[in-house]
Structure formats: structure tokens, C-alpha cells
């Protein structure tokens with residue numbers, strides 16, 4: 269397995285097969301005058317018990333990738349394999365059963381929950397649909413709510429609007445995990461929460477991962493958050509992966525100029541006046557991506573070759589893959 | 605250095621069925637020429653309401669007290685029209701969502717100079733020239749073409765640049781940016797924050813940067829005010845608030861931010877419960893229900909402002925302040941006693 273993991277991690281690196289394998293994923297949306305390719309030939313794997321972070325600016329295709337993995341909607345092309353089962357091309361009913369093994373958590377916990385239903389019913393919903401008997405379901409719901417730090421006797425009868433944002437996210441997590449998924453796709457799960465609440469939810473997800481042996485695809489625009497929770501990080505730009513490596517490598521020795529720029533833009537909480545270099549321009553429209561390297565219109569070190577030859581994602585160090593003709597070496601050496 | 609904007613004991617309260625609720629609770633600060641004040645606090649802590657109260661646009665039913673002194677004049681005592689004129693000319697505003705502040709059916713050029721034409725009564729030609737100049741100043745390429753474009757034709761970052769251009773039109777003494785970069789990507793946020801800094805330096809303009817994100821104000825502001833439940837709970841030089849903070853909330857807030865330099869999978873420090881709002885019945889410290897250091901006293905007595913040792917500017921409201929970096933507790937000095 270090519271997955272390199274940080275030594276501190278408790279990820280199962282011995283099992284031969286990754287839980288999730290994504291090959292050449294493409295997702296196109298039909299739009300007026302053609303299509304928009306939100307995900308362009310993306311491949312990655314997630315090991316059992318591993319968290320893969322996915323970062324990039326808004327509109328780069330993170331959510332589309334998460335949804336294509338879940339087949340909501342199915343990808344335009346490419347393959348998704350979960351625990352040895354190929355999802356792509358499965359008949360509808362089998363796909364539905366397979367989807368239960370993956371659960372999704374969204375950014376806005378309040379609107380993700382049905383406002384008219386009680387917390388206990390929201391969490392039980394998936395179990396009921398799966399045909400789990402009432403008594404057994406109730407027991408599981410109680411236990412799951414306890415795991416996410418909530419007491420069913422206190423919150424069971426409440427409705428989402430009677431809970432805070434952080435509590436709603438706990439309910440959403442309980443609803444997803446009660447179905448015992450193997451893969452949890454988290455799409456900006458803490459983006460709408462106050463920083464004092466963010467940590468509660470991140471710690472909870474981390475506890476759940478270690479306790480239940482979950483794998484996670486953790487999508488966020490916030491590199492500090494992704495660094496904290498992920499074993500590896502994949503960086504996305506305009507529909508493509510540009511770098512993928514163990515978290516510490518991505519944050520300490522980034523090889524792609526875009527990764528470097530993202531890191532420099534993370535607001536430092538250390539009250540220093542050195543803010544590094546600033547990336548120019550904004551992410552171009554995916555309707556008409558630049559030729560060659562898609563980042564070249566903003567890249568501080570772009571050269572002629574970058575306009576004509578598409579850089580492939582290739583391994584430049586053990587576990588570190590980068591799609592750039594002129595990868596950076598070591599710390600802070602981005603040519604300005 | 606000369607003080608440009610001074611806010612003194614500013615309060616804004618609104619009557620509810622349960623009694624009056626303070627949306628802005630006795631807030632004081634001063635902004636000197638060319639300096640930047642940061643205001644941080646979680647959502648609902650009263651940051652926007654503070655700005656609205658300063659600008660004289662608090663909710664109709666609200667009662668406002670205190671002073672807002674702009675260039676030596678207490679604007680709250682002025683007749684409405686005069687107040688609007690002074691605030692409009694003296695303070696430029698940039699909000700989080702330019703789509704709601706910009707008129708979708710008016711070309712951006714006209715929107716930039718609307719304030720100018722209203723406040724200064726300049727003509728069309730002059731306004732156009734000024735708009736061009738402003739668009740160039742905020743780093744918009746091909747400004748002549750942009751003048752005729754509508755907001756939806758611009759990217760998020762461009763729209764925020766247009767908002768800044770509009771805010772600068774009247775040459776304000778103070779620029780207030782209320783979560784102005786919150787909806788932007790970090791890369792574009794950095795461009796906008798850099799731009800504000802550049803403009804400030806070249807014009808010796810003051811700014812108030814308001815954000816829920818401590819990272820936005822770190823290293824970019826001179827003074828910092830931390831808000832919780834409609835109050836300023838700690839304020840002082842930004843470096844002091846970051847490194848020698850005394851309030852338990854400031855301390856807990858700083859600790860709860862994930863640190864990109866820490867080991868991966870590090871357990872994050874958290875603050876239990878969720879942010880509270882002021883209610884009519886509030887007694888004691890607003891933060892007491894979530895504070896790890898709270899005692900009975902905290903639940904009963906509202907802590908009065910006290911100066912941090914050795915500083916005439918750094919003060920906090922806390923009965924049990926966190927120790928200084930050297931472990932000492934410092935001398936206690938009531939702020940009221942100094943005034």
C-alpha cells in the first residue's frame with residue numbers, strides 16, 4: 269500500500285487493502301452550453317481507520333468529490349470501491365444498501381435535520397428504514413447519543429431549533445454513526461460553528477474514529493482544522509488533486525506552490541507581523557480551465573512548460589505525491 | 605497621537621417581554637489616527653450591533669446611551685441629519701456580504717460615488733474620474749470597463765474591493781470592516797487584508813477590523829477588544845491581549861484554536877456549553893456558566909474593569925484573572941479608580 273502514515277497514528281497499515289479506493293473520478297454537471305467538470309480525474313485511497321483531509325478554495329470541487337464518492341450523484345466516470353465492493357455500476361437497490369456503509373455529515377447542521385422531528389426520531393430514522401425493530405433501535409439510539417455526549421432523557425424529545433449549532437452537529441453525527449458506517453464523509457462539519465464549539469465537534473469525531481475504527485474523508489477549507497484531524501491531506505485545485513502526503517509533510521514541507529500559498533494564507537494566531545507572500549488572483553472558472561497546469565495563472569514560479577504540459581501527480585518522496593513540473597524543496601522556499 | 609474616534613460607555617438596549625436586554629453593554633474604546641482596532645468575539649456577541657449603534661442605525665425600538673466622539677464632536681447629540689452627514693463622511697463601512705450591501709441593478713461605478721455625490725454634491729464627470737481612481741486604488745484591473753459592470757459580474761473578492769472603494773470615496777478618517785473577509789477564501793482574505801493595510805498606511809487612516817477569527821486581527825491590529833455577551837471583557841494593545849491576556853474567556857478562546865504547528869490528532873482544548881446572550885436577568889460574570897475558574901462570586905457579582913499591572917490601556921473584567929506569563933498574578937487596580 270502506498271499510504272504513508274505518521275508514526276504517531278493508530279491507523280491500520282498492515283491490512284493489505286484500503287477501505288476506499290477512488291480511481292480516475294470525474295464528475296460533470298450539465299450546464300447551459302455544455303458541461304462543467306467539477307472533478308477531473310481524481311484518484312486516492314483511504315485506509316481503514318484513516319482520515320484523509322481534502323482542502324482547497326471554495327469551488328475547487330471538494331463537495332463534488334465527496335458526493336461522487338457516495339454516488340450522490342454517481343460520478344460521470346471512474347471507479348469507487350468500498351471494502352472490496354465496486355460501487356460504480358451497481359444496480360439501484362444494491363447501491364442503496366452499499367451507501368449505508370458510508371455516511372455524510374454536512375456543514376449546516378441545523379438545516380440538515382428535519383425541523384419537525386424529535387431528536388430521538390431523527391437519530392433512529394436510518395435504523396427504522398433499515399428495518400431494525402423498534403426496541404433494538406431505541407437502545408442503539410440511546411447508546412449512540414450517549415457516545416456523542418448527549419442524554420436521551422434530556423434531548424430526546426427536543427426538536428433541532430431547540431438545540432445550539434454544536435448540539436445539532438452532535439445529533440447529525442449520532443444519526444450517521446448509529447448505522448455503523450465504515451466511511452464517514454464530513455463536508456465542512458465545523459465551518460459554521462464558533463471556534464469554542466468547533467473543538468468539541470472535532471474531538472468527538474476523533475474519538476469516534478478511534479473508538480469505532482472509522483475511516484473519514486474530511487473536507488474543509490481550513491488547513492489548521494484539517495491538519496489537526498487528518499493522517500494525510502489531499503490538496504485540490506480547480507477539480508484536480510495537486511498534492512497528497514502525510515499531514516505533517518503537507519504543512520511543513522509542501523512541494524506544490526499552491527499548497528505553499530494556502531499555508532501562507534492561513535491566518536496565524538501568533539500575532540506576528542510577517543504574513544508571508546500573498547497569492548494573486550482568484551480561482552478561475554472550471555468552465556474554461558487554463559491549459560497545461562491549471563494553477564499557472566496564479567503560480568509565482570510558472571514557466572513556459574506549465575502552459576503546455578499537464579503535470580501528472582507523481583511521487584517525489586515516500587508517500588508524497590505532487591502534480592507540478594517544478595516542485596518546491598524543503599521549508600519556505602517558494603520563489604516569490 | 606490624536607484620537608479620531610472615541611466610544612464612551614456606549615450602551616444599546618431593547619425592551620423585550622421579559623424586560624430590557626442590553627445588545628451593547630457599556631462599551632468604551634478609543635481609536636487613534638492611523639491605528640487599527642480589532643474587535644473579536646463569537647457570533648452573537650454584539651459586534652455588529654456595536655457598529656450599528658456607533659453609526660446611529662441601531663434598531664428603532666432601542667435606547668442608546670453613552671458617547672460617540674468623532675473628530676472631537678459627540679455625534680449622538682447632533683440632530684439626525686447632521687449626525688448622518690458627519691458619520692457618512694467620517695466613517696467608511698465594509699460588511700461581510702457585499703451582495704446585500706451593493707444594489708444588484710446599479711453599475712458598480714455609480715455605487716462607488718453615491719456617497720460622494722450625496723455628501724459632497726460633486727458632478728457626474730468628477731464622480732466618474734474619482735470612481736476610476738478608487739477602483740485603481742483597490743487593485744481592480746481595467747477599471748474603466750468595471751465601472752459599467754453589475755455586482756453579479758464580479759467575483760467575491762472583486763465585490764469586496766468595490767465595497768472598499770465605495771467606503772473610501774469620502775476620504776473617511778476611519779474604515780470599519782465588519783467580517784469583511786469572512787465569506788472569502790483565505791487566499792483572497794489575505795489580499796483584502798493586505799489592501800486595507802496598504803491604504804491605511806498611505807492615507808494615515810484608522811480602521812476597526814471586526815471578526816470572529818482571532819487570526820484575522822493577529823499581527824494586523826494595534827489595539828484589540830474581546831467581546832462576550834455584548835460586553836468588552838478585555839482590551840489592550842494586541843500584543844498584550846495575545847501574550848499577557850488576563851480574562852479567562854480570552855485565554856480559553858485562544859487555547860481552543862487548532863494550531864497548525866502542533867502534532868496531528870492533538871486533543872483540542874474546548875469551552876463547554878455555547879455562547880450566551882445577554883438576558884434581562886443576567887447577574888454576575890457573563891462567562892461564568894462556561895468558565896472553568898468560576899466561583900460563587902463570579903455568579904453573583906459582575907466583575908468591574910481592572911487594569912493589568914503596568915498598563916494604562918490593558919484592562920479586563922474578571923474576578924480570577926489568568927496568571928501573567930511569568931506565573932505572577934500582578935497587582936490589582938480598579939479601572940474606575942484611575943479615571
Ligand SMILES: Nc1ncnc2c1ncn2[C@@H]1O[C@H](COP(=O)(O)OP(=O)(O)O)[C@@H](O)[C@H]1O
Pocket residue numbers: 297298299304305306324325326327328329330331332333554
Ligand atoms: N449542481 C451543480 N450544478 C452545476 N455546477 C455545480 C453544481 N454543484 C457544484 N457546481 C460547481 O462545481 C464546482 C465545484 O463545486 P463544489 O464541489 O461545491 O466545490 P467546493 O465544495 O470545493 O466549494 C464549482 O464551480 C461549482 O459552482
Ligand SMILES: Nc1ncnc2c1ncn2[C@@H]1O[C@H](COP(=O)(O)OP(=O)(O)O)[C@@H](O)[C@H]1O
Pocket residue numbers: 618627645646647648649650651652653654663881882
Ligand atoms: N434587531 C434586533 N433586535 C433585537 N435583537 C437583535 C437585533 N439584531 C440582533 N440582535 C441580537 O443582538 C445580539 C448581538 O448580535 P450581533 O451584533 O449581530 O452579533 P455579532 O455581530 O457579534 O455576531 C444577538 O443576540 C442578536 O440576536
Ligand code: SF4
Pocket residue numbers: 524525526561562563564565567568569570571574579591592593594595
Ligand atoms: S506546474 Fe508550473 S504553474 Fe503549475 S504549480 Fe508547478 S510551477 Fe506552477
Ligand code: SF4
Pocket residue numbers: 851852853889890891892893895896897898899902907921922923924925
Ligand atoms: S469573573 Fe469568574 S467566571 Fe468570569 S471569567 Fe473571571 S473567573 Fe471566569
Ligand SMILES: [Mg+2]
Pocket residue numbers: 330331332455
Ligand atoms: Mg463545498
Ligand SMILES: [Mg+2]
Pocket residue numbers: 651652653782783
Ligand atoms: Mg456580525
